[in-house]
Amino acid sequence: MSSTTAGAPPAAAAARVETPFRRFVSEFAESRLALLGLVVFAIIALVAILAPWIAPQNPYDLAQLDIMDGRLEPGSVGGSGITHWLGTDDQGRDMLSGIIYGLRISLTVGAGSAILACLVGASLGMLAAYAGGRTDSLIMRLVDLQLSFPAILAALMILAFLGKGILNVVIALVVVEWAYYARTVRGTALVERRREYIEAAQCLALPTHRIIFRHLLPNCLPPLIVVGTMQIARAIALEATLSFLGLGVPITEPSLGLLIANGYEYMLSGKYWISFYPGIALLVTIVSINLVGDQLRDVLNPRLKK
Amino acid sequence: MTVFLLRRLIQAAAVVLAMSLLVFLGVYAIGDPVEILISPEADQIERERAIQALGLDLPLWQQYLVFLGNALRGDLGRSFVFNEPALQLILQRMPATLELAVGATVAALIIGLPLGLYAGLRPNSTLSKGIMAGSILGFSLPTFWVGLMLIMVFAVQLGWLPSTGRGETVEVLGMRWSFLTANGLAHMVMPAINLSLFKISLVIRLTRAGVRETMLMDYVKFARAKGLSPTRITMVHVFKNILIPVVTVVGLEFGGTIAFSVVTESVFAWPGMGKLIIDSINVLDRPVMVAYLMIIVLMFITINLIVDITYSLLDPRVRLEGKA
């Protein structure tokens, strides 16, 4: 890879060996819908990261809010001279800014919980596969128990006992999600363990951690990536739902779900925008991640390959 | 069959026991049980008395046995807010949730099966592609937001359907039901559709995949070679085969539907168990939370058991294995 630089002439490009990564990229790009999803998600992520620089207003800074600007329709100009393209909420908060900052929180919670759950789940899954016996059956029983119980309920109960807060939401999400990763890693690791190359590595008396990290784990990566992508979308949706129910993030740092909840009571009087636009933002985020995940699953699934 | 049943029952009992331990530990490990089980308004003497009465001065394992014993006698504590037994409180609200969940399941089958069947029989038609795109949306749409949008369009803008509540109810078998009155049914339409959104998508996908797989089977070609009408092939030979996985999944999902009705009930102010639990969490009515959790676990186990039995009745191959 390193010898073939991007500036290579076309003739050299044709002669290039097809690396697995390159094949992966070209297969992924076969679905235009998935590419679109990737682009949209990249934009959303960028907007979330750059929130302080691109949002018209800092929605957390109470000094910038004017209660007189409350519940303005989309497109109206507020007292501070800002045009509120998506209207304002009951506090006079610019909805566009609220959504941009809300995305930031939703994405952080979603991605953060997914990564943490992945770490926890993958470790336990690997432990189950490698240790086998009692450890394995104990971990897998826990997984079964966790998966047979609806995520929303488990998260609800954990938050009920822990209380609100971003950290608590992340903990709850990790608790309800780790099992998916554990099952995935264990399944793949069990298959890989029986392969000759692992036996060869064991015959060479390579240390266990080397076998796990250099041989087993890389093979578990493709399914983990697929599960991880889908779980990020799930985590974002779940966080929004929990916040909507008033059990997620605190009022001071509204995520998309809380913004939607705030608009609930104004919906009945026809002030749709407070709930409508954050919902659209949430929907677009989830759909774009799912589109990417769907295609990843098709591309990375060895069973679908001829 | 009896052996099969017995084995499943023992398994179920073991899971209930495990869950009760988990709930017990959840209550006692996270936070102070005194705070959880005794009303915060109680004064010091009342607290002391309650601690003794609840056996909170006993060792943990003895406390668990007491908890288990009380639970077996149907005593899951009293609600702080309503000052009623928590169990009774939940059971009162159960019919509302059950009828909503059943309504959603029925809606999912009525809408999902024909659409999935069509998409499976004509996978390349434009309508099929639309159906499949719609099903992806059904998986991605946040339920509570769709609920709000339904209210906005059909209740606020068009005024066709009532936005919240259960409407008129009739008492049958000592429980109040909405679906037996026109007004109640009108109240039920939006929440049921909202709750079934995810399940409709699921049924569509399962049905479509099943139809496509089954259509390739030799026995379908053989059925055609027998000169059967396309209707008979679709409705009997194909449909009966795909019904097995669909029924299993929809059945398994019934528990999830009841769990997810928490969201729908909150959106539509539907006075069921889900609304009760959210309200209880918001006011920290912990005995109700504990009771709700135990009931949900029990419900889940029962549903799994019923699904297993139905499955074995539907698929003769499973039935035989049960006998052996």
Place this chain on the structure above:
Amino acid sequence: MTPPTLQVRNLRTHFFTRAGVVKAVDDVSFTVDRGKVLGLVGESGSGKSVTGFSILGLVDPPGRIAGGQILFKGQDLAGLSEEAMRQLRGNRIAMIFQDPMMTLNPVLRIDTQMIETVLAHEKVSREEARQRARDALGQVGIPSPEERLRAYPHQFSGGMRQRVAIAIALLHKPDLIVADEPTTALDVTIQGQILAEAQKLCADFGTALIWITHDLSVVAGLADDIAVMYAGKVVEQGPVTQVLDQPLHPYTVGLIGSVPSRNKRGEPLRQIPGMTPSLLNLPAGCAFRARCPRAEARCAEPPPMAEYRPGRHARCIHPYEEAVAA
């Protein structure tokens, strides 16, 4: 003079795939008379099964009949509507499939699957249909048919299931049965029983039978006539004893040579070199020439079907004129 039960003329069944047109059946002609058995022989992928499905009008997209005639008692099936075709299927023309484990619907009882076949073509009472089903099961040698009617397919062995499938095919005493390798998946002893029954039934009812197989030894004992297919074309046809004793086409010679037999013990088995060509990009001319020991430059021209001896047709420009020791 009554027309023969089935007369296939220049049948072409093509699959229009994205990669190109696959000529699975390309210019196939044969005739089967009442009470006669035609053995349709070839390697897998030679188009023999597609020929069978074409006769029943069961070719699935992207395949379709692109030309030729299928005259069933004088009536052209290729031009028939789907509904008219459906009324013939299972009624006048029946089919038996290769894998008996797969042909019966696993979730329906045997009686359901048999009664529906009766009711699809005749307005009779359910009870009478059941009676017919019971009789048909008895005919194919299934003991205690009344009891077996209430069973599910998985309660039968492979051989029994194939008998049930044959019983279903016999329900309307059809004029023609297309049997697509019906004994391939079965044990040798069961295979023998089923062959004997098939022969007897044809003789009893005057049913014409097309027996599709890759196994020459099956055809030798069963068929009256034989048609050998290669790459979508019939390369040789004629009365079975003549074709097997004095094959004209090099492919037929090769096929016969690859059958292990007692007489050749100790000799290495002969085999046809190479493999069946892909039907997608078939070379012009004789499709067999790449594997043919007698191939020459002229074989690049498509060889016509010619009658070399009375009733003996072959698609080869240099057939074995003398009897070859096979």
